[in-house]
Amino acid sequence: MWIWVAAVVAVYVAYAPLAELVCKYIGIGTLKRSARNQRVIALTFDDGPDPRYTPKVLDILAQHGVRATFFVVGERAKAHPELIRRMVSEGHQVALHAQRHVHAWLTGPLRSWRNVAEAKRTIESLTGRPVTQFRPPWGGFNWVQRLAMARLGLTPVLWSVRAIDWNAGDHAAAITRRVTEGAHPGAIVLCHDAGGADGAPLNTIRALPDILTCLQRLNYTFVTTEEAQQIRQRREVEARSIHARYPWGRRLLIQLWRVIEYLFTTVHHVRDVNTIFRFGLVRWWLGERRDADGRVVIRDGAIALDIHFQNDSVITFATENPRVLLRGLREAREGFHDIALTLMHDPRCRDVEVVFAITLINKGMDMLGFHIEDLPPTFTNRFLKAYMSFLLGMHHPEGFSRLRRGAQPLEMKLMWMTREELFERYGSLEARRREDGPGDGQGTVRRER
Template identity: 30%
Template sequence: METLLLWLFYISTLYAFIPGLISRMFGFRVFRRGKGEHEFALTFDDGPDPVYTPQLLDLLKKYNAKATFFVVGSNAEKNPDIIKRMYDEGHLIGIHNYVHKTNWLMRPGTVKKQILRTDKIIHKITGFNTHYYRPPWGIVNLFDFSRKNDIQIVLWSSMFGDWRYRLGADSLARRMLNKLAPGEIFLLHDCGSTLGANMDAPVHMMMALERVLQAAEEQGLRSIRIDDMIAQSGGAVAGSGSINRSRAAKPVKLSWFKKAVVFLWLLWEKIFHFVFQLKTTNKEDPIFHFRTRTYHGNPVDMRDGSRLEKGDQILELHFDNKKLFEIGSTSKSTVQLAIQMIRAVEKTLPELAQYIIKHPELGEIKALYGVSMINRGPEQFGFTVTDLPQGFFAKSSTAYLKLLMSVIHPAGQQRLKRHSEQLIPKLIVMPINLLLSRFAVSGSHRQITELDNEPTEPALEATISY
């Protein structure tokens, strides 16, 4: 039962929760706000609707406003004439899945089929493919991030609850006018048939929108398509390159909102630690958290000549994500990041050895165990580094750790781009006897001056186990 709960926790965290947080926190692989002096963007989800979308197109035409429509494929299939009109009148058409269903409840292959099917429908009607995608409810999963130049995920900076009819046109207009500013991406809906929406809600949306378009005209603002906003914000349109390709190697500066989301992320980690009863050697300044469990993987030959086999007891290590984030966000270079992480591990291994000696119930533990995204480094402490068996766990670990590395690494996306072939999660193990013989008595006095003088790659990329 515990194993099942653990896997469910892993899957939900890796597949949905963490990607959602990081897309919101850092805008990773998504476009959610533009730049400009006189432009904002109107985007419409869930349509086309045979009644309301033509009326909306009339309104946009009246004010010479361009918009982006993220269409549901099944609705587009039923209303090809409306899709053709959108295209002919100069609006951008994007994808909102074939059916309005969250990506959290679909396998990666199913999401891909939904996108491709909708794109084929749009191409059949207009003769052109689209590269713009908004997942329903803006919920991304782990594998959405693996779509590189073929798909640009587009979220929003402002939404208003316009799917509720009871909100009313006056209240909706006030909300929209308060957010009317250059660079804003408005999320609106031209169809009320989605679960949770009201069928007649677009009536009030269009009444409010006309007031906004009038105000925009008076203020010298104009609504443009998402691809135009991406281009003027300094990014490349999807299909020809990804936006914001480079990220300077400097400490991460967080707004109050991002700090709040980081807090929620770390709260999620605390829940994980509570559910699975993880322990640490230093509650004030933890580096590793750990728990005992039974090993279920392939045999591994370790540094002392012994072999870790299925059924052996292991101490599973989990790097403290708060510490990892602090190190990554304050490091000014990859070398500095590596030095801080090596020193943190160097400090903790003697503490861990003493902990095991003081707890006789851990006498059956055969090895330390973890999963790490690594090039070189743990071997100097006595770890054996080996490949993970091919499969879902290896693939999901790779995707998640690359995602996390792009956030905490000072070189960010540049690091991923230059050395993506090296960013592969590895299994690391150390026999307990080796840990005790090296670190239990006098601790580790290993010097890292050779790393201090190393101008290129860090010794330790990241150590995060699941």
């Protein structure tokens, strides 16, 4: 008897929980976010359409010129085809959230397959367009459902930020805070325009204007999840093409290092800004700094934004080609606009007093307004130089030979700029945003050239 019970349990675990482990938590074959270094966000809405709430969500998106993705339930879409037609006419993506809103762990093989296939037929008949993405209800998986997705050409899509907007009560402010503080380059945000507790989508509707305004101020571009997937795929192709000419040993080293880097950025909360920069928040420990009048502008213990260069940017900045370096400095200038906007509008950065980096990549940074200082030859600084030289040699096309040649040796420097200096140089983008409006209709702010 117990053997049969154990066998049934084992089969069930293999059928559903194991599928969820592989597809949801490990994320094999599942889209959870776009490229980490692209300043885009995909806003998504589940469980609709609902005539009580969905039109209000569409109205707000239209007012802000934002496109989103609606993962709709097939039977609800069939009952309200006019809402599906409106989504399509206003430029939104319509994707699948199953024919019926049931958890994959509670459905057998035949029903699981039909729940995907029927939803695809229903939505394609209403939109007249092919559907390429599927978000399982509650993010639940089983293997038959996943096989159906693969057979029907559907990519499973989950999320990297949750609004948690399905509960009862008045908590619009909490939704706004979760989304705006959780937002990051490449984020896929999970919201709801239906479902949950009675009246719960009203919280989403109340929070949505503030969310869109904040993210537009932070210079994010809103994309659909199909576009987010395409951006990620292009970025992966670019990365492979950069490394394709590297020796196989160095390619293997880069892949292994990505695991270490992921752990480091997770533990130390290092966040992507754009294609050039990442940053972490630390306490300043490098002593007082004074301005030309002798006034103290930085003290030890001040909250500081520690800049990290994206790995691929070393190809641009660690060069002796003046044209390539000049292009890199122009890109860095635009990147600092994004950092200035982050300090202006991200509540986690409201107390930052200084922006700095200890880096080998410092050539030309004085032209961008940074104070550049030599570092004393302490053990820590020698270790940092060796570590950063290793990273540079690993990622640069010329490999470690780049460290042994060149008219000027690469030296570790401290580059820093106060919050006020950053705003004076790069905060003008915010003033231009106020003058020109929210941009091109997708949350894009026009950049200075």
